[in-house]
Amino acid sequence: MNAISPDLTFDLADTSLRELNAALHAATGESNARRWRVLNPNGRHAVAVGIAAPLTVEIEGHVGYYCAGMNAEASVIIHGNAGVGLAENMMSGFVHVRGDASQAAGATGHGGLLVIDGNASARCGISMKGIDIVVKGSVGHMSAFMGQSGSLIVLGDAGEALGDSLYEARLFVRGSVKSLGADCIEKEMRDEHKVLLAEKLKAAGLDGSVDVSAFKRYGSARQLYNFHVDNASAY
Amino acid sequence: MCGIVGLFLKDPKLEGELGAMLASMLCVMTDRGPDSAGFAVYGSGAKDKVKLSLRATASYDFEALAAGLSLPAAGLPGLAVRGTHAIVEIPAAREAAVRAFLKERHPEVAIVGTGERMEIFKEVGLPAFVAETFGLSGMRGTHGIGHTRMATESAVTTAGAHPFSTGADQCLVHNGSLSNHNALRRALKREGIAIETDNDSEVAAGYLTWRMRQGASLGQALEAGLNDLDGFFTFVVGTENGFGVLRDPIACKPAVMAETDQYVAFGSEYRALVDLPGIAKARVFEPEPATVYFWERAQ
Numbered sequence: 001m002n003a004i005s006p007d008l009t010f011d012l013a014d015t016s017l018r019e020l021n022a023a024l025h026a027a028t029g030e031s032n033a034r035r036w037r038v039l040n041p042n043g044r045h046a047v048a049v050g051i052a053a054p055l056t057v058e059i060e061g062h063v064g065y066y067c068a069g070m071n072a073e074a075s076v077i078i079h080g081n082a083g084v085g086l087a088e089n090m091m092s093g094f095v096h097v098r099g100d101a102s103q104a105a106g107a108t109g110h111g112g113l114l115v116i117d118g119n120a121s122a123r124c125g126i127s128m129k130g131i132d133i134v135v136k137g138s139v140g141h142m143s144a145f146m147g148q149s150g151s152l153i154v155l156g157d158a159g160e161a162l163g164d165s166l167y168e169a170r171l172f173v174r175g176s177v178k179s180l181g182a183d184c185i186e187k188e189m190r191d192e193h194k195v196l197l198a199e200k201l202k203a204a205g206l207d208g209s210v211d212v213s214a215f216k217r218y219g220s221a222r223q224l225y226n227f228h229v230d231n232a233s234a235y
Numbered sequence: 236m237c238g239i240v241g242l243f244l245k246d247p248k249l250e251g252e253l254g255a256m257l258a259s260m261l262c263v264m265t266d267r268g269p270d271s272a273g274f275a276v277y278g279s280g281a282k283d284k285v286k287l288s289l290r291a292t293a294s295y296d297f298e299a300l301a302a303g304l305s306l307p308a309a310g311l312p313g314l315a316v317r318g319t320h321a322i323v324e325i326p327a328a329r330e331a332a333v334r335a336f337l338k339e340r341h342p343e344v345a346i347v348g349t350g351e352r353m354e355i356f357k358e359v360g361l362p363a364f365v366a367e368t369f370g371l372s373g374m375r376g377t378h379g380i381g382h383t384r385m386a387t388e389s390a391v392t393t394a395g396a397h398p399f400s401t402g403a404d405q406c407l408v409h410n411g412s413l414s415n416h417n418a419l420r421r422a423l424k425r426e427g428i429a430i431e432t433d434n435d436s437e438v439a440a441g442y443l444t445w446r447m448r449q450g451a452s453l454g455q456a457l458e459a460g461l462n463d464l465d466g467f468f469t470f471v472v473g474t475e476n477g478f479g480v481l482r483d484p485i486a487c488k489p490a491v492m493a494e495t496d497q498y499v500a501f502g503s504e505y506r507a508l509v510d511l512p513g514i515a516k517a518r519v520f521e522p523e524p525a526t527v528y529f530w531e532r533a534q
Contacts, residue, residue, distance in 0.1 A: 103486065
């Protein structure tokens with residue numbers, strides 16, 4: 001049977017979080033409801049973690065830690081703020097927070113797109129491994145720490161030690177950067193980077209509304225990749 | 236971990252609900268720390284009186300203790316017994332004498348806090364037990380703070396429970412751990428700050444008391460703490476008319492705040508705030524690292 005069943009609503013005021021997450025995990029695609037609404041999240045942790053199907057989940061309110069963690073294929077939209085570890089280790093799909101995100105948003109993410117309308121706190125994109133993160137506000141200290149690949153795009157400012165011990169993640173910041181971390185440097189913004197940035201902004205729904213030439217690009221100086229005794233104090 | 240909460244009312248209409256709101260917030264934070272819990276509430280007070288928050292053993296005869304404190308001219312002191320604690324209200328001028336008397340004649344009684352308006356209650360156990368035992372939900376006041384503890388730096392005892400108070404109408408709750416508390420404790424003791432336990436958080440309370448004794452405002456004392464306190468901390472602090480929040484520069488420990496026209500609220504996690512009135516319309520934000528936040532009431 002391929003018919004798409006109607007939208008589903010889970011009210012966490014009277015349904016357990018486990019019930020919601022179990023239903024999301026059981027969803028496999030076309031035979032299941034494609035639009036899910038979650039009411040009264042009330043800051044609960046681990047809402048909508050581990051989805052592995054192309055569903056759309058809209059969460060009406062603030063969520064706690066690890067929301068949409070390990071997400072694959074799904075679109076998760078949070079109409080509120082998100083706690084620590086939003087979309088942690090996301091594999092693919094789309095996560096959108098209408099408010100602010102706390103620390104470690106998008107941490108270790110392998111793929112997909114994370115859009116944060118407000119600010120993200122410290123360590124946004126820490127150890128990112130391919131995810132694209134677009135923050136319309138500012139990010140806190142140690143963002144993109146040890147970022148391996150993917151892109152972190154910040155329309156506002158970045159806190160201390162941006163891109164510390166960076167590998168090949170690409171960082172674009174439109175506002176000020178309080179300081180760069182070890183081995184992170186400003187790099188030339190060439191046309192290919194403007195094209196890449198425009199493409200990512202378009203995916204985040206910011207097509208044409210943001211001037212890509214207003215951004216600066218930051219990346220790895222590639223001096224700390226391998227142990228070198230002269231760099232001992234920087235490790 | 237530890238869970239901390241705080242509530243500072245702007246709207247006097249909510250004062251009757253302060254205890255109930257604080258109790259609800261604290262109980263939500265139970266799974267952040269099961270070892271002990273406590274709270275401070277700023278309720279009514281009189282200018283020429285001081286309240287002593289006293290702690291003893293279960294079914295201690297506080298009536299007899301209060302009778303021993305009476306003076307022919309002044310009569311019996313005000314007494315409100317709540318479980319293992321009692322609030323004794325005495326003329327402010329007698330505070331030193333009463334402290335000396337308690338120390339000499341009643342070493343079994345601990346003074347956990349003093350002040351014109353502040354009352355402190357804390358005990359080993361879960362927040363629900365502690366709130367119930369002391370009747371938190373029935374208390375009224377202008378502001379209050381609460382804590383549920385997962386012990387790290389000192390033993391699981393009532394004395395090691397938060398809040399800590401080291402000055403009149405001053406109290407502090409802490410999530411984190413300080414690494415320079417031993418040296419600082421020695422320095423503060425030399426400055427005449429009374430610190431009773433091995434707990435790191437009490438040292439932070441003593442440090443702020445010391446700064447404020449030197450003339451600093453709560454905000455200035457917190458600012459100075461950024462230089463002098465080494466370690467992880469999210470603090471929520473109360474004074475007679477103020478309420479402050481400070482996180483260490485790494486922002487190691489969580490914090491969420493909500494502000495409306497009616498109140499400023501703090502929780503280790505947003506979950507603690509969800510039952511507050513008007514929370515859906517509140518400005519919800521995460522306090523920045525190394526940034527002092529404080530609110531004061533007009534005197």
